[in-house]
Amino acid sequence: MQIGRYISELLYEHDCVIIPQFGGFVGNYASAKVDRIQNKFSPPSKEISFNKNLTNNDGLLANHISISEDKSFEEANAFVAQQALDLKNRLKAGQKVELEKVGTLYQDAAQNIRFEPDNAVNYSLDAFGFSTLFAHLVVRETVEQKVEKTIRQKISPDISTQLKDRPPIPLDRGKRPLKIMPYLAAAVSLPFVAYIAWLAFNYQLFTTGKFTYANLNPLTEKICVVYKPPLKFKPITIYSPETNLLAAISDTATSVKLSFFERNDPEFSETKQIVVRLKASKPDNTFVARKKPKKAFRFHVIGGCFQYFENAERFVNKLQQQGFEAHIIDIYKGLYRVSVQSYSSRGEMREALASLQSKVNPEAWLLVK
Known part of the structure; x- marks a missing residue:
């Protein structure tokens, strides 16, 4: 076996x-x-x-x-x-x-x-x-092979034999006509190329503001623009070095306003005058009472924790409408912690916890921060 x-x-x-x-x-x-x-x-x-x-x-x-x-x-x-x-x-x-x-x-x-x-x-x-x-490989004829096969079937054997026996036709290698078209095209396009180059070097014609169509003709005489000075100049007042411009200024003045235009000049403006400081102003000795800093509240009753800021803010607004001093105290582990009320001592916080649990959230808890 x-x-x-x-x-x-x-x-x-x-x-x-x-x-x-x-x-x-x-x-x-x-x-x-x-x-x-x-x-x-x-x-x-x-x-x-x-x-x-x-x-x-x-x-x-x-x-x-x-x-x-x-x-x-x-x-x-x-x-x-x-x-x-x-x-x-x-x-x-x-x-x-x-x-x-x-x-x-x-x-x-x-x-x-x-x-x-x-x-x-x-x-x-x-x-x-x-x-x-x-699986046996299937060999299919390509399109070229099918066309070639069809053409061969349509051509009779007699015609193919006649073509084989016919002598080749010799090529006539006599004189060929000259090819003048390339030269003619070059002769026609040469003036246009030269004119475009001339315009490139005389680009100032288009920037003077006095352009005419006659300027496009390179064979015409150019008329130069004659400069005409303005008909009227505003008079310039020149003060001598001996002139004391500060003589009319009061000794008690701390600053003065200057302008480049006279008051009757259309360009004169009160808002565009230059303010020049003459001497330092006296320090302001006004007494300002300092506000005492608010007492730090380290003890909080937390009413809820929220993942999104919008939900936490909505909860704070709801508590504030009820009269609580609610606010978002911090972000801990990705959650916004909302304080219903904050206190300065641990005793106040513990006394208020039971009341806040009944009014706001039964699961409210204490936080010391």
Whole structure:
């Protein structure tokens, strides 16, 4: 009896078959695969692997052998134990052990048991009836090939033969007419290019404000613009260095306003005069009473914490309408903490807590800051 045949039969319906004191064969589901290089389609399967740590006797293999061979469970169990011992000895001797329809077992250089499954057998019942498919490459004619084929079919063999036998027509390499069009185009465009260059160097014609169409003719005489001075100048008053302009200014004056225009001049304006400071003004000794700083309130009754500023501000406005001195005290861990009322002592804060819990929020709490 070969134990590999019984393991193979059990792997169709079970995901794990154990050889006691040797190891177990485990089946894992593998989805369908596509090999684009070989154009191969593989159906879903159950991949078999070997685990040397599965050594406990679950009785599955011995029970199957007992039923298949019409033996007692004890005899079947003894057969399985003998097979496990035989497998170990053959592997230690360096032999490769082939289990029918399951795979091949062998030991590597580090004395570890290796397993190569037999991929020719598909143990997945869900893939029953499916086999590996190979897709054949379909070679289609291109558009150029189709057109060439159609033309060849329409040309008769006689015509093609006549064309082959006909001698080539010699080319007439006599005198060719001169190509004068490029030279004619250059001769016509040259004056326009020169005129555009002339305009580029005489751009002042367009900026003088005295431009006429006659100026565009480079052959005409240019009429120079004659400068005409203004008909009337405003008189300039020049004061001598000996003139004392401050003689008429009072000794008590601290500043004076000056203007470049006389009062009867249309350009004169009160708002455009220049203020000149003559001497420093006396310091202002007016007594200003200092306000005493407000008493610090370190004890607060917190009525709520809000994630958004708009909600906190709306709650503050509501409390202020009820007569409380509510305000946003700070931001703690991303929340705006709203104080219903603040106090200067811990005793006042504790006395007011019960009242504020009944009026504002039953969950109001104390904060010392």
